[in-house]
Amino acid sequence: MTPLRILIADDQPSIGEFLAEQLRSSGHQVNVVTSGEAAIQSCQECLPELILMDLEMPGIGGLQAIRQIRKLTREHWIPIIVITGSDDEGDLLQGFMAGGDDYLHKPVNPLLLEVRMRAMMRIAGFHRATEAIVDNIIEGIIRIDTIGRITGFNKAAEKIFGYEAKEVIGNNVKMLMPSPYHDEHDTYIGNYLATKDAKIVGKNRKVQGLRKSGQIFPMRLGVSEISSSDGLSFIGLIKDLTDEEALQQQIEFQATHDQLTGLPNRYLARQHLAERFAPVDKGERPLPCSFFYCDLDGFKQVNDHYGHSVGDEVLCVTAKRLKSTLFVRDFFARVGGDEFILIVDGAIRDEQALQIAERLIEALTAPIRSSVSEHPIGVSIGISHSGNYDNPTAMVNAADAAMYWAKNNGRNRAVIAR
Structure with a gap:
């Protein structure tokens, strides 16, 4: 021994x-x-x-x-x-x-x-x-008594909350909680002791914690009741979800956004447009919006002559220029190699739609400089309005056809589907 x-x-x-x-x-x-x-x-x-x-x-x-x-x-x-x-x-x-x-x-x-x-x-x-x-358990373990005072605080809890055990022992556990949990915690314990109605005890749920630094973070909390010779106490098992949620958000972002430009991708564009046509299932008209199908002019030559790495440079600059002409509320996405779409909510007239398209065209007037050269890039645009179609596919196809008409008839211009 x-x-x-x-x-x-x-x-x-x-x-x-x-x-x-x-x-x-x-x-x-x-x-x-x-x-x-x-x-x-x-x-x-x-x-x-x-x-x-x-x-x-x-x-x-x-x-x-x-x-x-x-x-x-x-x-x-x-x-x-x-x-x-x-x-x-x-x-x-x-x-x-x-x-x-x-x-x-x-x-x-x-x-x-x-x-x-x-x-x-x-x-x-x-x-x-x-x-x-x-x-050495990776989860935080906190023990409290029946009036909410902390009586135990393991190393993992110290790491999660940023406090040393000596800083929290004897204090009310609500010091580790942001509002509204901080304000309601004593009521939770009192109600449980009086009624044994287990709204928290024996449950596993996602809540928010409060670090010593003042940072609020997501955590998983499970609370158990422990009865011993020293009386009744409660054990809280805590898992910090900060990294887990950040990873989940990263995965979701990668699944719904273009990795090169950071713009929403085809999947998110379809979802966004489908939401505008959701009322159709109830016998109503789709929500008013206009769809702009944009295809770059001159981009294929960049890829063929300089390679894909230079092409990627040009795409990134192009995306930034086009997006800079739009309002924050406008939905702008990259849906293919050199294809971009814009969805503008609300009912707009043809003249307004053409003005928006003209801003997009003007954004690419100046050649785009890459690491090796300057590249003249234009954009052909087809436009359709939701009020003229019963489903999103028809609306997209109409804008696509209008875009090809623009491309085959002079390029670097916008055409409204009829």
């Missing part, structure tokens, strides 16, 4: 050193102090794994020292053996009530001391193993 770090507090140096000699001979690391004040100070500097505490000392006595040490070490259980020369059962009871775990009578019998040490070493070994498991 692993030797322990032991603190002995006894105002009689001869007794303290006698006990220390016995314990050091068994390999334990021992620190001896002669007052309750020194015992508290020693615990603040370096936590022991076992304390032998004399009850009767001048100044801060053993009972008061035990109480203060228990407050200092809420997040760690340290076994405390009370040492007393009194046979008064009341003194022993007070020692246990203050936080003592066992006792030895003076003069201390070396054999009994050895027996107590072996028992405490077994308990400490089990406790170390349990703490190691809890601290």
